[in-house]
Amino acid sequence: MKNNLSMSLAAMAGALACLLGTVDEAAARGFGGGGGAGGSGFSRGGSAGGGGLARGGASAGGFSRSGPASSGSFSSGASGASAASQRSAQISQNRKPTSSNRQAQQQDWSSTSTTNQAQRQSAASDNQAQRQQAQNQNVQTRQQGATARTGTRQYQASSRTQMRQTTVQTQSGYYGRGYYPPPPPPGYYYDNDNWDNGEVAAVAIGAAAVGAIAGSAASKSSSSTTPSTVVYTTPPSGSTGLPCNPNTVVANGVTYYQCGSNWYNQAYGNGGAMYVPVPPPPGY
């Protein structure tokens, strides 16, 4: 009996050891598997697999809903952090390894096709140095942008576009041979990888969500062409998004809210209406 129990325990331990070993091997295989149907090169293990969770009692109040995952986009603007300096640092850190891994990753993607693989690998090797150079230039541009973000935003955009055009030209050699589609037709954004990247955090700096604006003064679109007039109105009540009970001024059809030396407009962002700090209205 004792022997049977010992054998059972040994069998269970062995089974666990074998299973763990299998998981480790699967984890080591990672995502590099090819495209064969029914492939099993994926590990079901990992910290999230158990679903274990110590539930806290906090409600959603006070928690941020924002972040890159809230966009549900197929691309990301990297860190999603709100501070420009952090964005720059994180992008620099994140992009280099990504760039250095790109060659291997593309080989994975190409491994799903059995044709032209040798040609692609050769072209990828040729392009690696060019891609690294372009990446370094991009990092430098972003670091410049961190120190004078607003002024250089357009410069960054054009620089990025230029870099991407170079990359696309480079990739056309890589993907040439009828494997990848041609560049988009005129009228489309050239830097396709970015149009849905959810880069909204930088825009929303300083913006404040509106709690309830019941009874607030009427506001019109900034695109209104109403002649410049300045009208004092009753401050909106319940404007919990502002740090004060503001004075309200309407100029050129746009409602301005004043708190001390700061002026705000109401604008529509992700999540609805927000107050954003703006330059003073004409004459202030």
Place this chain on the structure above:
Amino acid sequence: MKSKPWRPTVRCALYAAMLAAMAGCAAKPAVTVPAAPAALTPAPQAEAEPTEAKDILLRMAKFLANTQRFSVNVGADYDAVQESGEKIEFGQTLAIGVNRPNQLRVEAVQSDGDKHLVLYDGKDITAFTPAQGVYAQASKPGGIDEAVMYFLKDLKMKLPLAVLLVSRFPTEIESRTLALAYVEKTEIQGTPAHHLAGRTETVDYQVWIAQGAQPLPLRLVLTYKNAEGQPQFRARLSDWNLSPDLQDAQFAFAPPAGARKIAFLAEVPQIELQGTETPKKTGGRK
């Protein structure tokens, strides 16, 4: 292991079978999988279904891009990484209606109950929040592709899974994917599906695609691998209808009485705050 690789394998299988049998004794009865929706039941096909991951992915993308009109409901959850590093999950539902080439309607309800509406009627794209009674509108004739790209890229607005809605979806997914693999055959809500895993430069994605004549996406998981905390966006796509009854009025925005038009945030010239006054924030990340 090197000389006789089959023996440990057999032993492992035996042990695993024993363990599985023991676990099975205490396991709960298997969950009943609901019947597959009639619209997605694999039908006899004229052509063989592809088996390569890339072919399956592009077949789905092309099928969706070539579908003239459709409606679908999306239940999505996503991680919001807090300043402390803690991940908090929020959710939202989307009711999407597409009538190519130039009509789009997306009704979003957040997990806290906030509702938002995005409409495109071929001329104007409008975002409306009923509870606040405010809307913003921008002129963008051309079609869904142009309007959606303008909405996200220029107006800096969010529209989850936007890339699935544009007719250039096949081009987008193909050009962005750096690696792709077939994970397994499985089922999503009773519908047989292909499980694929792809990698782009910034996002790792998994997609479950219905097998059969209508290769529609049934589930998506996006992992923002370069972002702090590597948050995920997880979506279940259900109630696909490829011949919905969509009327023009559903895509045109008629402002309710008292609704105020304001500018999109991206259109407002912002400045840094002066002094110590700071608007109250609703949260955020460092």
